[in-house]
Amino acid sequence: MVAVGVIGSGAWGTTLALLLARKGISTTIWDHRVERALEMQRTRENSVFLPNIRFPDNLSITSDIAEAVQAKDLLLLVTPSQKLRENLRLLAPYLAPETLLVSASKGIEITSLQRMTEVIAEELPDWRERIAALSGPNLSREVAEGKPTAAVVASDVPEVAIQARTIITCSTFRVYTSNDVIGVELGGALKNIIAIAAGFNVGLGYGENAKAAIITRGLAEISRLGVAAGANALTFAGLAGIGDLIATCASPLSRNQQLGRRLAEGEKLNDILQSTHSVAEGVSTTQAALKLAARYQVEMPIARQLSLILFEGLDPHKAVPELMMRDPKGELEGFA
Numbered sequence: 001m002v003a004v005g006v007i008g009s010g011a012w013g014t015t016l017a018l019l020l021a022r023k024g025i026s027t028t029i030w031d032h033r034v035e036r037a038l039e040m041q042r043t044r045e046n047s048v049f050l051p052n053i054r055f056p057d058n059l060s061i062t063s064d065i066a067e068a069v070q071a072k073d074l075l076l077l078v079t080p081s082q083k084l085r086e087n088l089r090l091l092a093p094y095l096a097p098e099t100l101l102v103s104a105s106k107g108i109e110i111t112s113l114q115r116m117t118e119v120i121a122e123e124l125p126d127w128r129e130r131i132a133a134l135s136g137p138n139l140s141r142e143v144a145e146g147k148p149t150a151a152v153v154a155s156d157v158p159e160v161a162i163q164a165r166t167i168i169t170c171s172t173f174r175v176y177t178s179n180d181v182i183g184v185e186l187g188g189a190l191k192n193i194i195a196i197a198a199g200f201n202v203g204l205g206y207g208e209n210a211k212a213a214i215i216t217r218g219l220a221e222i223s224r225l226g227v228a229a230g231a232n233a234l235t236f237a238g239l240a241g242i243g244d245l246i247a248t249c250a251s252p253l254s255r256n257q258q259l260g261r262r263l264a265e266g267e268k269l270n271d272i273l274q275s276t277h278s279v280a281e282g283v284s285t286t287q288a289a290l291k292l293a294a295r296y297q298v299e300m301p302i303a304r305q306l307s308l309i310l311f312e313g314l315d316p317h318k319a320v321p322e323l324m325m326r327d328p329k330g331e332l333e334g335f336a
């Protein structure tokens with residue numbers, strides 16, 4: 001029988017655990033805090049991130065990392081991206097040689113500028129050939145409620161992507177495979193920057209034209225950096241690219257979009273971050289993306305203006321005209 005461990009019990013880790021358990025897979029979800037694990041065991045729900053969605057009986061919750069990791073066919077790594085490395089170090093002693101490692105986190109490690117699968121490969125070199133990344137337009141609440149959703153799992157090793165797809169796919173969650181790990185991971189991470197910008201659009205009361213411009217010019221920015229980093233440009237026309245941009249820029253369920261809206265409405269970044277347990281990956285990804293953009297010498301004007309607003313106090317009302325009045329350009333400049 002297939003057994004899966006899920007490292008990280010936020011909204012997405014819990015949702016993926018629910019999907020797998022509902023499919024009949026023996027699933028163990030790990031929370032790094034004993035008291036939260038005990039509470040979920042007792043109440044059989046994740047009242048913080050997914051209230052009123054009951055856990056199936058074959059979903060176990062633990063704060064014992066060995067129990068979550070030992071004898072698993074697949075481990076889903078779903079921590080905030082800046083916390084992945086420390087968790088890999090914690091789980092490494094218990095990992096079986098045949099376990100597949102699938103990252104479902106969407107971010108870039110700010111200290112190393114590595115994608116999540118690069119962090120995994122560096123920390124766990126013996127599992128190099130067993131790593132994959134899962135991404136796509138996957139707002140957790142909709143997935144947990146069983147609404148039809150599609151995603152993509154990418155690996156350098158085709159059989160690994162296929163094995164992961166077989167384990168994760170179910171009647172409400174259709175998983176495609178890809179061999180473009182760079183594109184799938186960068187699409188998922190970088191769209192969070194654009195989702196924050198889309199939140200500004202909501203908060204500032206701009207309309208649908210502006211939203212469409214943010215999505216399409218955001219896609220141009222993501223694609224420029226992605227291709228320079230080695231991704232296949234076509235990946236950004238797929239689920240991990242435009243697909244995820246549409247979902248997060250359109251839906252008020254997106255935490256990154258919510259953060260942008262609240263900033264535009266006058267709240268301070270630190271106050272917003274302190275007011276929530278949820279991770280808005282776009283904040284750290286904006287910093288990481290601009291460093292990568294400098295490395296690859298590509299322009300990311302939306303990310304740059306967002307960074308000035310987030311970290312240097314630029315007034316969003318000034319940021320937008322500055323963005324609009326940059327040097328005129330051809331639409332496809334920077335691609336050829």
Ligand SMILES: NC(=O)c1ccc[n+]([C@@H]2O[C@H](COP(=O)([O-])OP(=O)(O)OC[C@H]3O[C@@H](n4cnc5c(N)ncnc54)[C@H](O)[C@@H]3O)[C@@H](O)[C@H]2O)c1
Nearest residue numbers: 009010011012013032078079083105106138139140278279
């Ligand atoms: N929520 C979604 O809809 C969704 C969908 C796809 C991908 N993701 C990605 O999944 C990742 C996790 O997001 P989420 O939405 O599940 O989280 P969340 O924002 O709902 O909650 C954060 C989680 O991180 C945990 N955490 C904090 N510090 C930790 C540590 N040191 N070690 C382990 N866990 C720690 C918290 O306990 C909490 O469970 C992010 O990279 C996110 O972008 C989220």
Ligand SMILES: O=P(O)(O)OC[C@H](O)CO
Nearest residue numbers: 136137138139254255256
């Ligand atoms: O809520 P967000 O903004 O972290 O987005 C969640 C998912 O990444 C959507 O695909």
